Amino acid sequence: MITSLSRILVIVLFIGVTACQTTNPGDIVGKQPAQTPPPAAQQTQTQNTQAQKEAEQPLLFQEYCTPERLAETVVVFDFSGNGSAFVSKHSGFGDTKDEISHKNILWRYDQSRGGFVKTGLELEGNLSSKLSWNGDIWAYTYYDPKSSTVVTNRKIKLLSTVDGTQREIEVPRVRSINVPGGDFSRDGRYFAVFLHDLTSRGIVAVFDVATTEKIGEVSLTVRPEIAQIVDVFLDPLGRYLAVSKEDIGEWLDNPEREVSSRVSVFSLPGLTRLRVHEQPGKFSGFSPDGNYLLFAPLRTAAPVNVIHVTSGKRLSVPENLQHPVYSGGMDRLVKLWNSGFDEYLMHDDKIILLQTKRFREGSDLRQAVYVESANTWFGGFDFGRGGSSELYSMKSAPDEVVQAAKAVAEGEGLIVVGFKSNGIGKIKEGIAASPLYSRLRTFPFFDELAEKGLSKAELADLLLFHHQKLMEVEKSQGSLGVRFKDLPGARLVEAITNADGPAASAGLRVGDVVEAVDGINFADRQEYLRILNSKPAGSSFEFRVNRNGQTQHLTVSTVTCFADRLVIDRAGRRLFEYGFLAFSSGYPDLALNAASRLRSLRTEYPVCLTDNSWEMLLKSALALEAMVMAYRGEVDRAYEYLLEQGGLVHQGNTFAALYILNYPDYWFPLYADPRRLSFLLDKKPDELARPSTNRIAPQPYPDLSGRLVEPVAAPPQLPSREVAPSEQVEETAQPRGRVLD
Numbered sequence: 001m002i003t004s005l006s007r008i009l010v011i012v013l014f015i016g017v018t019a020c021q022t023t024n025p026g027d028i029v030g031k032q033p034a035q036t037p038p039p040a041a042q043q044t045q046t047q048n049t050q051a052q053k054e055a056e057q058p059l060l061f062q063e064y065c066t067p068e069r070l071a072e073t074v075v076v077f078d079f080s081g082n083g084s085a086f087v088s089k090h091s092g093f094g095d096t097k098d099e100i101s102h103k104n105i106l107w108r109y110d111q112s113r114g115g116f117v118k119t120g121l122e123l124e125g126n127l128s129s130k131l132s133w134n135g136d137i138w139a140y141t142y143y144d145p146k147s148s149t150v151v152t153n154r155k156i157k158l159l160s161t162v163d164g165t166q167r168e169i170e171v172p173r174v175r176s177i178n179v180p181g182g183d184f185s186r187d188g189r190y191f192a193v194f195l196h197d198l199t200s201r202g203i204v205a206v207f208d209v210a211t212t213e214k215i216g217e218v219s220l221t222v223r224p225e226i227a228q229i230v231d232v233f234l235d236p237l238g239r240y241l242a243v244s245k246e247d248i249g250e251w252l253d254n255p256e257r258e259v260s261s262r263v264s265v266f267s268l269p270g271l272t273r274l275r276v277h278e279q280p281g282k283f284s285g286f287s288p289d290g291n292y293l294l295f296a297p298l299r300t301a302a303p304v305n306v307i308h309v310t311s312g313k314r315l316s317v318p319e320n321l322q323h324p325v326y327s328g329g330m331d332r333l334v335k336l337w338n339s340g341f342d343e344y345l346m347h348d349d350k351i352i353l354l355q356t357k358r359f360r361e362g363s364d365l366r367q368a369v370y371v372e373s374a375n376t377w378f379g380g381f382d383f384g385r386g387g388s389s390e391l392y393s394m395k396s397a398p399d400e401v402v403q404a405a406k407a408v409a410e411g412e413g414l415i416v417v418g419f420k421s422n423g424i425g426k427i428k429e430g431i432a433a434s435p436l437y438s439r440l441r442t443f444p445f446f447d448e449l450a451e452k453g454l455s456k457a458e459l460a461d462l463l464l465f466h467h468q469k470l471m472e473v474e475k476s477q478g479s480l481g482v483r484f485k486d487l488p489g490a491r492l493v494e495a496i497t498n499a500d501g502p503a504a505s506a507g508l509r510v511g512d513v514v515e516a517v518d519g520i521n522f523a524d525r526q527e528y529l530r531i532l533n534s535k536p537a538g539s540s541f542e543f544r545v546n547r548n549g550q551t552q553h554l555t556v557s558t559v560t561c562f563a564d565r566l567v568i569d570r571a572g573r574r575l576f577e578y579g580f581l582a583f584s585s586g587y588p589d590l591a592l593n594a595a596s597r598l599r600s601l602r603t604e605y606p607v608c609l610t611d612n613s614w615e616m617l618l619k620s621a622l623a624l625e626a627m628v629m630a631y632r633g634e635v636d637r638a639y640e641y642l643l644e645q646g647g648l649v650h651q652g653n654t655f656a657a658l659y660i661l662n663y664p665d666y667w668f669p670l671y672a673d674p675r676r677l678s679f680l681l682d683k684k685p686d687e688l689a690r691p692s693t694n695r696i697a698p699q700p701y702p703d704l705s706g707r708l709v710e711p712v713a714a715p716p717q718l719p720s721r722e723v724a725p726s727e728q729v730e731e732t733a734q735p736r737g738r739v740l741d
Contacts, residue, residue, distance in 0.1 A: 058117040061088075061107055061381070062391055077381055078131050081186060081236070083328065083371035084109050085135025085161070086116065086381075089127070102126045106161055108135065109371050115391065121161055128177075132184040132191075136162050137209065139184075139191060141177050156193065158209065169212045171195055171205070181231040184209070185238040190268065192241055194230045196222060204232055204243050206271065216271040218243060218264070231283065234268070235290035236330070240309055241266040242293065244283040258299045265293075265309055275312065279305050281323075287346060288327045296323035306351065317351050318344070326377075328370020332396060334377050339363040341377055341394045345405055352405045354397040356438045357499075365392055395499040400483075404434035415452045424458060428465055434497075435469040436566055443577050443659065456585045457700045457708060460578050464706060467574035470567050480556065482508060486525050490515050490546075506556040509547065516544040568605050569617060572598055573655065576620035578704075580627070580659070580666045586698030586711040588628040593704055595621040612651060619648055620656040623667075630669035631696075638669070639676045647680045657681050664691040 065075070073090040080086065090103045104123040107116040121138075129140035138159040154177055156169040171177060174195045182193035188209055195203045202220035207213065220243065222228055233242045244263045261283035265274045281295035287306065292315065295305040304325050306315040321344060324336050333351070335342040340358035344351050359365070365379035377394045397405075411426030427449075431440060439445050446459050454462075481501015484491040493512045496504050508514075514528075515521065518541055522528040532541065540557045579594030598621040602614050609617065622645050629638035642648060648657045660667045661681065668691040670677050678685045698711035 058110070058119075060113060061116040061118070064118055075382070077367065078129055078180060079369045080131040080135035081133035081184070082135070082373070083369040083378075084373055085131055086369070087129055087131060087138070091126075100126075104129065104140075106135075106138065109373060111373060114374070114393075119161075121164075123159075128179045130179050130182050130184070132188050132209075133186045134188070136160065137184065137188060139179055139182070139193075141179050156191075158191075158212070167212055169207055173197060174203075178230060178232075181229070183232050183234045185234045185268075186236045187238060190215070190234060190238065192232045192234055194220075194232050194243075202230060204230075204241070206241065206269070215269055218266060218271055220245060233285045235286045235309070236288065237290045238268055239290060240274070240286070241268055241271065242283070242286065242309075246282065256299065258297055261295060263293060274310055277307055277312065279307065281305055284325075285327070288330045288332060289346065292346075294325065294327070296325060298323055313349075315349060315351060318353060320353075321351060324368075326368045326370065328377065329372065329375075329396065332370065334368055334370070334394075336365055336368045336379060338365060340365070341368070341379065343377070343394070343397055345397070345402060347406055347409070350409055352409045353439055354401055354405050355394075357394040359392050363390075363392055370396070395496070395504075398495055398497060398499075400434040400495070400497055401437055404430040404437040405439070406430075407433060408437065408439060412449070412452065415449065415454065418453075420453060420458070424454070424462065427462060431462075431466050431469050435466060435473055436570070440466060441570060442655075443573070443663075446577065447663075455699065456581050457702060460581055460585075460702050461706070463574045463578045463581070464702065464704070467571050467578070470571040470574070473567055480508075484514075484525075487513065489521065489523055491525070491528060502556050506543070506554045507552075508543070508545065508554060508556070511547070513546040514543050515546055517541050519544070568601060568609055569613065572601055572617045572620065575601075576624070576656065576659075579620075579624045580663075582701055583624070583627060583631070584666050584696050585701040586696050587701055587703075587709070588631055590701065590703055591624045591628055595624040597704065598624075616650050616654045616656075619650055619654040620659075623648060623656045623660060623670075627667060627669050630672060635669075635672050639673065639680065642680045647682065649682045661688070664689045665693055667691070668694050 069090075073092050076089045078087045085106060085108045088105050088107065090105065092101055102125055104125070104127050106119045106121040108119055109115070110117040123138075123140070125142045127140045127142055129138060131138055138161050140157055140159070141154065142157075154171050154174055156171065156177060156179060158167045158169065160166070169191075174197050176196045178194040178196070182191060184191050190206055191209050192204060192206045195205055197203060202222040204218040204220065205214050206216050208215050218241075220230065222230070222245075229244075229246045231244045231246075233244070234240070235242070242263055242265050244261050246259055246261050258280050259282050260278065260280050263277045263279070263283050265277070266272060267274055277293060279293075279295040281297040281302075281304070284294045284296050286292065286309075287294060291309055293307045293309060295307065297303075297305075301322060303317040303319055303321045304323065306317055307313070308315075320342060321333070321335055326334050326336060328334065331346045332354075333344040333346065335344070337358075339361055340356065340363070342356050343354045345354050363380065364382075366382035368377055368379040369381075370377050375396045377396065378391055380390055380392045407426050407430030411423040411428075411430065414420075414423030414426060416423075430437065446462060449462070450456070450459055480503040481497050481499075482493055482503040483495040483497050485494045486492075491514045493503075493508055493510050493514070495510060496508070517528065517531045520531055522531060540555055543554045543556055545552045545554055575594045575598050579591040579598075582588075582590035582594065599618065602609075602618065622642065626638040626642045629635075629641060648654065648660065660670065660677075661683070664671060671688070671691050674685050674688050678688055681688075700708050700710045702708050
C-alpha cells in the first residue's frame with residue numbers, strides 16, 4: 001500500500017521513542033476498559049444515548065467516532081492486507097493532565113451492515129502493531145513513554161483475534177522493534193520485522209508464525225547520525241522479501257528535496273539477495289500480484305514508479321497515477337483524491353484506468369482500503385485529523401468494465417503499430433462491452449486516437465458507434481444498471497453493471513431474485529418488460545425481491561433513464577463532437593443535423609436530466625448553429641444569436657465552452673471577433689488561444705446514418721481575424737458531397 005506523508009512522520013516519531021521501550025509483563029488482552037470520562041460539562045444526553053447504543057449493539061466505526069470522543073483522541077490505523085479488519089489507536093488524558101491513556105480497538109468488516117463494526121477486543125497501552133493478511137493475528141509490542149530504560153530482551157506478542165490465545169517471539173539484545181514496518185505473508189506463515197540492536201547494526205528477521213522460530217535474518221548497517229526509516233514487505237504470494245532503507249534527514253529539512261529509497265529484494269525462504277533497486281520516491285511495497293515494486297514521489301507531482309522485482313523493467317504509468325496510491329485484490333490500484341477515487345487495472349504490463357468516482361467537495365478522503373470480501377474500496381477513515389465522520393465507498397469495477405478496459409487498451413496498441421482497422425474493431429468491442437467505461441467519457445480520448453493516426457472519418461465512425469450503444473442502453477432493460485438471468489416466473493440478478501444506476505441505488509444485490517413488479521407476477525422476460533414499459537420515463541417501481549429466502553420490497557426509480565448524468569449526457573456529447581468534426585471536414589450541414597438531433601433528445605427523454613443539465617447540454621447545439629452562421633458570413637448575427645440565447649456558459653461553465661476554448665482550430669469561425677467571443681464565454685480576451693487556421697479541410701466523412709460521403713467542391717476561405725467584425729463575408733455556395741460506395 002502506498003501510504004501518505006503522515007505515515008512517514010509517525011514512523012519517524014516511532015524511531016525516536018523506541019530506544020526507551022519496555023515490555024509490560026501483564027498482558028492486556030480481550031479487555032473492554034471503561035471509557036476515559038470526559039469533563040463533566042461534556043456529559044450530555046447525546047453521550048448517554050451513544051453509550052447506551054454501544055452497549056446494546058455493535059457500533060459502526062463512524063457511529064463510534066462522535067465529535068465528543070474525537071475531541072480527546074488521535075486515531076491511527078493498521079489495516080489487514082485483505083481489508084477485513086483494522087486497529088484504531090485512541091489517545092487521551094487520564095485522571096490528570098500528566099497521564100496519557102491509550103486504547104487500541106479491533107474493528108472487522110460486517111458484510112450485512114456494509115461497514116466496520118467494533119469487536120470486543122481492546123488492548124490498553126501505547127502499542128505499535130501489525131495485523132496479518134486476514135486480520136486473524138495481531139502482532140504488537142508495548143512501550144512506556146515515561147521509561148528511560150534500554151531493555152535488551154524484548155518480545156513480540158502474537159495475539160489470535162479469533163480465540164484470544166497468545167504466543168511470544170523472543171528477540172534478545174535489541175534496542176527497538178519496528179512492528180508497524182513489518183509484514184505478514186498472505187498465508188500467515190511468515191512474519192518479517194526490522195530489529196535495531198545496541199550498535200549500528202540492524203537486522204531484518206523472518207519468523208515462522210506457527211513455531212515462533214526464526215528461519216533467517218538479513219543484516220543492515222544503520223547510520224545513527226542520519227534519520228532513517230527501514231520498512232519490510234513480503235510479496236502477496238510469499239516469494240520475495242523486500243527491505244527498504246530511506247535516509248530522510250535531509251528530506252525533512254529541505255522542502256524541495258525528494259526522498260529516495262534503496263530496496264534490497266531477497267528470495268524466500270532462503271533469503272538469497274536477488275537485486276537492489278535505488279529509486280526516487282518512498283518505497284511503498286509490492287503491486288497486488290507481487291511482480292512489481294511501487295515507489296511514490298512525495299515532493300514532486302510525478303506518477304508512481306512501477307519497477308519489475310527481478311528484471312528492473314519500468315512500466316509506463318498514466319500521468320494521473322500519483323501519490324497517494326493504494327493496492328487491492330490481485331490486480332487493482334486506486335488513486336485517492338481528496339474527494340474521490342480513480343481505479344486502475346494492472347494487465348499485460350500495462351496500467352489501465354478502469355473507473356472514476358467523485359464525491360462532494362470537501363469529502364476529505366485521506367486513507368483508502370480495499371475490502372476483498374466486499375469487492376469495495378473505502379476511504380475517509382482519518383476522522384481524528386479533521387476529516388468528516390463519514391466513510392465513502394466505491395465498488396471495484398465489474399467484469400464488463402474490465403473487459404472494456406482491456407479491449408480499448410489493446411485497440412490503442414494496434415493503432416499505434418499500424419493496424420488501424422483491427423484497432424478500431426477492438427475499441428468498438430470495448431465500447432459495446434461497457435458504453436459507460438470512464439475512458440470513453442470525454443473527447444480527449446478520441447482526440448488522442450487522431451494523434452495516433454485515425455482520420456476524422458474514422459473518429460466520427462467511433463463517435464456514432466458510441467452514441468448508438470449508449471442509446472441502446474437507454475432503451476433496454478440494461479437501463480436499470482443490472483444484468484439478469486431468466487428463471488421461471490422470476491429474474492435472477494447476475495451482476496450490477498452500474499454502481500450508480502437505479503438498481504444499485506435501490507439496494508438490489510447480486511443473487512437477488514425479482515419475483516414481482518408493482519405487485520404483479522410475471523411469467524417471463526417479455527411480460528416483465530411490458531410491466532416496465534407500461535409507465536412513462538422517470539416512474540418508480542416496487543420490486544418484490546427474494547433474498548436468501550427473505551422477502552424484501554425495493555423501490556427502483558427512473559427505470560427507463562438511468563441516464564441521469566450518464567447515458568443521455570454522454571450520448572449528447574458524442575453528437576456534439578461528431579458535429580464540430582463534421583464542420584472541420586467540410587460539412588456544415590451535417591453539423592446542423594447534429595445540433596438538431598441534440599435538441600430532439602430533450603423532447604424524447606425530458607425527465608432523464610434536470611432542467612439545468614439539459615440547459616448545459618443544449619449549449620452545445622447552440623454553439624454548432626452559431627459556428628455555421630459565422631462560417632456562412634453571418635458573423636454579427638452569430639454573436640447576436642448567442643447573446644440572445646444567454647451566451648455559451650451556464651452555472652459557471654459548459655463542456656461546449658471548454659471545447660471552444662481547448663480546440664480553437666475546430667471553432668475558428670467564432671474567433672472572428674475575440675472580444676465578443678470572450679464575453680460570451682465569460683473569459684478575458686487574453687485567455688483565448690489564437691486558431692492556427694481559418695480554413696476547413698474537405699475530406700470524406702460519414703453522415704448521421706453512417707454513410708460515408710465525399711466533398712466535390714472546396715469550401716471558401718474565411719476572412720482573417722484582422723478583418724473588422726462588422727464586415728460582411730460574401731456568401732458562397734456550400735460544398736456538395738456524394739455517397740461513397
